[in-house]
Amino acid sequence: MIGALILRGMRRGFTGAAWLPVAFFLLIATLMPFAVGPDARLLGRIGAGTLWIAALTAALLPIERLVEPDRADGVLDQLALHGMAEESVATAKIIAHWLTFAPLLLIAAVPASALLAMDGAGLARTEIALAIGTPALAALAVAVAALTAGLPRAGSLAGLLLLPLAVPVLIFGASVSGGGGNSALLLESATSMVLLAGSPFVTAAAIRATRT
């Protein structure tokens, strides 16, 4: 059942607007040279940080479609009646969400790095940092989506909730991208693991609490 749920999440993700977060990501990378000017040295310095902010906001975009439609339509109830623990549902949602947005984002980072005049080494470091950090962003997005499901103006509320929680990943992830070395990599991995491990339980508790 969990495999079917992951496939369903990916199908819905891709038939929805899977390109939207990626387009948004590239848009920010495109706007940056216009905003700070075409100085290649300056762009190269701020490039990694820009990509991280772009990735963070891209992860936030599909948040209203992650949990709320399934709650409103009774799918979460039916999954519970089919004997599936809410924690398993949450895990499936995290995996499906990560698979729909992260691989595309990692590909889009290549043209984005060119727009920001980043060198090859910088791009490689950013790819590694994003690969480690995006699971945490996906986990946070699902947890926050479950916490805000059914609330009015859930989208903006979700942003306010998610962005502070994502700050540790942002700090260490951007530090890895900027050449922070081994310790930054370890710290990013550790933060990512903590968020990834905690999120299914937070999500499950939130799903149970929305049942009325």
Added chain:
Amino acid sequence: MTPLLRFDRVALRRGGRLLFEGLGLALGPGERLQVTGPNGSGKSSLIRLAAGLLREDRGCVERVKLALADDALALDRELPLRRALMFWNGAVDRSMEALGLTHLADVGVRLLSSGQAKRATLARVAASDAPLWLLDEPLNALDSESTDRLARVIEAHLASGGAVLAASHQPLPGEWPRLELGL
């Protein structure tokens, strides 16, 4: 004979209001029960309590594996009906046939009328192998032919040793013992 569903002195409170207390009921194989009562008397809450989606405030509820059809469609709207039903159960053809949905197999779920959507939720229940069925307002939006189909599906389920708990404010086809709420 072990009951498929048993309420033992159950009390349920919603939003500070006591809906019922000291409620006891037992449904064995082949048995049916209709929950009636005016709007807001707690019929749907009782169904969700029986399903385990709500927690009782006092008493205890025991249940076997069950299937639930309520107002929520729980089918992917972008899929054709048959594929959407197959997410929940592999073998859907017989229950689709029984509820007259076979000719709609390739129609998108979003295009179904409210009566057809209701039949789809009933087909999901009929396709499950759960011995206990919980139906919340099963007759809503059904025409008389569909009502007859539902009656035949329910009779077949009861004859095979299943049990049905239905909440409805209108009379259900057949002989149903009644549990009146909100008195």
